[in-house]
Amino acid sequence: MKDLPKVYEPQTVEKKIYAMWEEHGDFHTRVNPDKKPFSIVMPPPNVTGQLHMGHAMDATLQDILTRYKRMQGYEALWLPGTDHAGIATQIKVEEDLRVHEGLSRYDLGREKFLERVWDWKEKYGHRIVEQQKKMGASCDWERSRFTMDEGCSKAVRETFCELYEKGLIYKGSRIINWCPHCLTALSDAEVEYADKPGHLWYIRYPLSDGSGDITVATTRPETMLGDSGVAVNPEDEKFKHLIGKTCILPLVNREIPIIGDEYCEIGFGTGAVKMTPAHDPNDFEVGLRHNLEVIRVIADDGTINENGGAYEGLDRYDCRKKIVEDLEAQGYLVKTEDYSHNVGTCYRCHNDVEPLISAQWFVKMEPLAKEALRVVNDGTIKFVPERFAKTYTNWMENVHDWCISRQLWWGHQIPAWYCDECGHINVARTDPVKCEKCGCAYLTREEDVLDTWFSSALWPFSTLGWPEKTEALDYWYPTSVMVTGYDIIFFWVARMIFSGMEQMKREPFSTVLIHGLVRDSQGRKMSKSLGNGIDPLEMAEKYGADALRFNLITGNSPGNDMRFYEEKCEAMRNFCNKIWNASRFVMMNLSITENGLPERLEPEDKWILTRLNDTVREVCENLDKYEIGVAAAKIYDFIWDDYCDWYIELTKPRLNGEDPDAKQRAEQVLLYVLCEFLKLLHPFMPFITEEIWQAIPNDGGDLILASYPRYDESLSFPEDAADFEIVMEAIKAVRARRAEMNVPPSRRSHLLIVTEREAAFTQGEAYIRKLAYASEVTVLRDSPADTAGMVSAVTGQAKMYMPMADLVDLDKERARLQKSLDNAKKQLAGQDAKLANQSFVSRAPEAVVNAEREKKAKLEALIANLETSLRDLG
């Protein structure tokens, strides 16, 4: 043991420890009726993705909760897995195909292409898992799932069929968001809006009867190719008379009607709006009401289609330019204004999305939203922090139908077959051989696949075996906590909730723990394009995974973003090193081979045990409330301040002393407290704690499976601890006085302690000498006759004198004492005033009043001591 390096080396330790856990099967869970279940399903990262800081934080939080519950005796399952991530993965493989072979997916064809994607998945799918392991993730890897594995596919198909049968899934032609780059439809949630500078063009549409014209304003002139009407408000005096007339669409020369619709706001813009039902959701609605023609002019790839006449084949933005030029040339352009407007972009490729009419599959949201709202409103599902419940309900209350079809190949192909004869849509759990309506055998399968989030939505139960009735499902569902970022509430959390309610008739989890984003040191979002991402693995390699974990969960509060500072990793690494060296110290001094407390405890032992016990209680309370950062900070303080800076120092005289019995008792308490704090800290810093645990006499078994500390009243000695703190206070006062005068520790002096609490000080003579740099300690009841030439330090319970004549300046000493005295008196006056206040004494809770009285008593004692010291100085 004595050869342990002075500096903790996480790199070698972490690998070894993780392998040990795996080898011992410590992560493995089983349906165990004797234990209470606890479960977390991991938000599945993209199968071909790489671990980023967000994942690292997410995983750390989940791991802490899982380890905590596991140690508390729960059958704690953290179920891992990966997501097929439709668009993201397909794009990656297509890119690879293009770069290396110069091929597109169409060159390969669907089947061959999908084989490539599966190969890709096999090749890179393990990467993220290995990365999670490096972070210490204690998942039950044997239960790992993939959103496109057999079971999940079955769950998807079952859900699709059920919803279709209930009429909750339908196919229809509606305006959807289309990404011309990814060439697929998107859901509302997949569109990100950004303010972009643009223009508002005012265009004159001549009336057909030649009686004048009507001017419309638009931000998207290219869509005029698909205009099939102009709308004005029916109450608008300016335009009322035009309703029913027609006008001529410039450039196209189409005659289109002027209609009256409330949608058009009086006084806004020109008061007249061009209607493009095929490319604008509002126009589409208006078009339905007035039977306007739906003319699609923009093709899937973002170019103008055959309906665009002369403009056919132009890219939509080139077309815009050309149209404006032509309008101007032909005198239809009235004016152009600068205008900033919100443009929807694809959340994957950030190209502008094109709203267009398209036949797609939708989930009808209204009936599903009802239950999803109820379980959050009635508290069945709790959000932490609570404010996110509002975000959630707000969205759910206004949700539109969910477009679930994607024009991709990689994903769950929609289980629908179109009858070539009668056109009937056959939706079936097993592939049909003939049309259920007309019986013909010519069926064509729907090519589209489902939105990735459709399978993610089923994750909490599909991973546990649904639609089969499995024991695991019965045991662990509903899961305990869902841990995820606020950026994913709509995409995922909301959809898991309504899916769980619909398919399982039970909520998928009882608590949603929301965390924020990890940003860079300047507060910017970490992103590939900015190149400001910090690789968690690099940080883990440099400072240790434990340090990184601690960094990510301390000093921030749930739901708030945090900035990542490498310096903080350094600080946390230092903490690891502190623990390492404290353990090294204990081991170096250890002669005992078993962990157990002695019969007889010294005051300092009682103090540290009391502090430990208090810490245990508070940490558990905090963890139960998901105040993980607060819990971590308390453990940090206990270990560093109480255990290392005080307790270890306090035991040194005994460890180095002549009394073997006293030495052994000190060892016992040192070891006991060490073991307890290792357990306490283990969920947060699993590697270093396990490593040390394995090296010391422990309770047997791996730390990961040890019992988490519980509050133990028999190990709490508040009175003794308070008495002991009197001594600590005196030591601090002496140190402060010496530091003030720049006395180096090497200069020791006789220390006279005048106190009524002689016993407390006499008992501690040995360590007082050490900690207060004294050559000898004399405890007296009465002040010495002559204190001239002595430096003094005063607390409420003791007066300390150090004969250091050369350093004493009587006047300065007097002035200093007088200043302290004045200060204390001032405080006492405030205290008196407070206690004289009748309404305070009568209204404040007794405990608060008593605390104030105690404080007053302490001040009085301090004042008395200061006064006698002053008097003694003469």
Add this chain to the structure above:
RNA sequence: GGAGGCGUAGCUCAGCUGGUUAGAGCACCUGCCUUACAAGCAGGGGGUCACUGGUUCGAGUCCAGUCGUCUCCACCA
């Protein structure tokens, strides 16, 4: 337009249901290599808790308003 967060030490942030003299890390200053640890020890400086008003015996904490800042949702061409 709607909703929400944030504003506390030089920097980054904690501070739970209102209750000692408002904390931490980093940075800074002073003194120390005191045989666990200089990635350390001891001591210290530094805050009108954005502003204004209110509730209360008592407000960083609760309420209202103001200013600044960030985010999400919706979106009128």
